[in-house]
Amino acid sequence: MWWALLFILACVVPTEYHYGYSISYPEHVFVIGKPFKSADWETMPSIRVCKDTGISVRRINHATSFWRKLGYKFDHVSYDTSNMCAPARYGEIVISLPDGSFDNTKIASTRTYTRTSTGKIVKAIIFIMPKDARRLRVIEHEMGHAIGWKHYNKKFHIMHSNWIMGGYDDFGLENGD
Numbered sequence: 001m002w003w004a005l006l007f008i009l010a011c012v013v014p015t016e017y018h019y020g021y022s023i024s025y026p027e028h029v030f031v032i033g034k035p036f037k038s039a040d041w042e043t044m045p046s047i048r049v050c051k052d053t054g055i056s057v058r059r060i061n062h063a064t065s066f067w068r069k070l071g072y073k074f075d076h077v078s079y080d081t082s083n084m085c086a087p088a089r090y091g092e093i094v095i096s097l098p099d100g101s102f103d104n105t106k107i108a109s110t111r112t113y114t115r116t117s118t119g120k121i122v123k124a125i126i127f128i129m130p131k132d133a134r135r136l137r138v139i140e141h142e143m144g145h146a147i148g149w150k151h152y153n154k155k156f157h158i159m160h161s162n163w164i165m166g167g168y169d170d171f172g173l174e175n176g177d
């Protein structure tokens with residue numbers, strides 16, 4: 001059936017990660033062994049920051065250099081100053097204010113879109129409020145999800161699911177590790 005093939009080729013599924021103050025043990029959390037990446041990107045992602053998130057250039061540079069040091073590459077970083085920040089397009093990581101589905105007890109969440117036919121990430125959205133965007137490590141952590149990393153509950157690790165117990169430990173996150 002040609003239409004079924006078209007559907008499969010076009011099919012992109014979302015995965016969502018939430019960041020909060022309590023330890024969560026959903027299927028996305030790894031505690032032992034090495035951190036686990038659910039998918040790689042189809043392209044080199046560009047980053048678009050919606051201005052109304054209040055994220056400074058310095059903040060975003062800090063977050064991108066954290067991941068660049070680990071061997072990840074990003075295309076250009078841009079600021080979207082429009083009132084209605086456009087949804088993520090193909091090849092983009094967008095950092096935006098939360099949409100209607102956001103859980104207010106959380107600090108931030110990231111949604112990655114994976115193409116089912118290739119298993120590769122094609123776009124990602126990080127949802128965050130300005131008050132939480134100022135917190136240490138949050139953008140770095142969410143960018144980790146946008147890259148494809150799942151939670152990893154080693155104390156002081158950047159991908160720890162509980163913000164309070166996290167840190168800048170980057171064990172196991174090197175590109176191609």
Ligand SMILES: [Zn+2]
Nearest residue numbers: 017018019161
């Ligand atoms: Zn998280």
